[in-house]
Amino acid sequence: MADKVALVLGFALFLFLHHSAAQTVHVVGDSTGWRIPPTADFYAKWATGKTFTVGDSLVFNFTTDRDDVTRVPKASFDMCSDDNEIGDSIEIGPATMRLTTAGEHYFISSEDTHCQQGQKLAINVTAAPAAPITPTPPSTKAPPPTSGRAPVTHVVGDATGWRIPQGGNMFYVNWATGKEFVVGDSLLFNFPAGDDVVRVTKRSFDLCSDDDDIGEDIDVSPARFFLNAPGEYYFISSEDRHCQQGQKLAINVTAAASGPMPPPSNARPPPPKPAPVTHVVGDAVGWTVPQGGAAFYTNWAAGKTFVVGDSLVFNFRPEVHDVERVTKRSFDICSDDDEIGDSIDSSPATIVLTAPGEHYYISTENQDCELGQKLAINVVATRSNAPATSIATSPSSGPSAGGPASNPGGSGSPFSSANTVAAALSATLFGLVLNFF
Template sequence: MARMIRLAILAFALFGALAQTTVAVTTHVVGDSTGWVVPPSDDPLFYAVWAAKQTFFIGDILLFNFTTGSQDVARVSKEAFFLCNSTNPIFLEKTGPAKITLNSTGEFYFIGTFDNNCFKGQRLAINVTTSPGPTPSPTPRTKPENFTVGDELGWVVPPLGEIAYITWAYNKTFIVGDHLVFNFHNKTDDVAVVSKEAYDSCNTSTPMALYNSSPAVINLTRTGEHYFTSTYDYRCDLGQKLAINVTGSSTGSTPPSGYGSSPSPSTAKPPASSQASGPGTGSPVAPGPSNAAPNSRISGGYMFIVLLPMAMGFLH
């Protein structure tokens, strides 16, 4: 009887310790009901949007649902992710569904290696953190900054298609008052501010505003989604298009020193909902800081592993 009482007390203490140290492992079903496939409409932001709604911690599991033989999942480096290069993956899972445990902190990159699936949007980037505790919010910017679209590439038909400008905008923070600097060759290109519908369909017949003098400096005057492309033949279809989201506001929206305010011709006066104010001219500047990628939750079976042998020794 005494032995049973002692066992009950020990079990209570053991589970009490586990209750304080254990957080359940979370299994993240990649893409939810869609699974791990080429996204609907080849949407290059599909998995980025999915990941933005998740939090990832050490011990969590990614579940990739796909059909064996027609899909796979490769973990790759950051460089390979952006180039859709599956030549030397860190590892490759060919059998679906595939479960991948997040066993370290930092960035993880995954792509599909079949055909051109990666270029069509079958790619996922996440960030894993160590603790389920509250994550400090970054100090919001209060001063506007300048972002040179495409950096050294500039505003051109990108060699890798639309993914080039998606990659450029990835993890950047844009706030009201920031400026986008578009560098291009005069008389061979332009920048059109368009609606989401026009962006998706590459219909540039009625842009909200049009800038044809380089460099075009566009002031971001409102929060929300902003869409840009070129009106020159086939440029949009070939990937010369940029979509960004503007959040928050700055202390002012006056162009930084070195930028003029001479207007470029436009096809229409931008409505109140348009993201563009007057363009300017000036030298390109380095892009500003970027946001941290999404993070997540941890498991804690370690104390159980440690306490169980101690309990067995105590009983014997």
């Protein structure tokens, strides 16, 4: 018992100390996910060429109640046995596993003969991140900094990265809105294997074509583009129909400023702008029909500050729940008639808060909203001196929601996103303790 508690506390401490470090989320098997693969060496080939570093995460996407994932030692991996498992097997997908130690890691499915048919993964985790491989065609040469401010690296899509976005073309338009791109800055594109990024002309951007590419396409992530001249820049993914589904970015780069006015001799430099915060909705519980009805998400939001530029991450079971932003009127009556944008039915769903004011979210599936799966927050313009604020809403007048056992067709508690933030640490620790006892 004491050993288990020590392991949980140690892991939680690691999360706290490393939450702000650069991390990579590896989606095991990419679009194939975690299942019996088409060939026995499928997952070995998937891992080939990838760099796994302490602090990274593996995301196993599988069908709950039909599969699981278990970490085992090498001997058990070779025999496809879970007798000497390391930690408990995880039976709720998607499952996120944080790589907390260097060395060889082995994972299998313990269901039936899945492992014997190739559902097994072996990786080697390094202690320190290797230097990123960044191809540098002529358009990516770093110019000398001439701006009055230090060059800024803009991580495209923030935690979402560079991929087919939820919500179509507006996702990257909203991401770029309000940002200042200056000569000397750079764009960093994080994307999974099998994707790419290419700079193109406006004509090719509008047509989603790479015929008029500017420089070569880059298919090794992370890819860095230096903004070395003022003007309009256009980027697309040339893979399949990714661009047509919204994986495209247009920005305007301004020339270097002449330099800021020197401050008075007795003035202090302004404090750095606070970094955006990622709020994992419901923390370890995720986005589901909650215990206690609508009061659960009201209590979750109480005391938090939501600022333009922050993100909400909704973790839920696809095909069981979804998330949609609506007007206050639709929120109050649990209706999606006045939706704002499309509903999102793929998890995890990341929504960037792009405007101040009241924001309302519901699940449109079945009676989820009436049972309490609804969230209201107030977004402020800046974090400086902003009060911790949320919208206090009364619990729904409908029946109180039970957990998965009392809600047929409901979901279990999904695992939170790999980009765990310090605000969710206590809830994450609670969830980890439950896994051990």
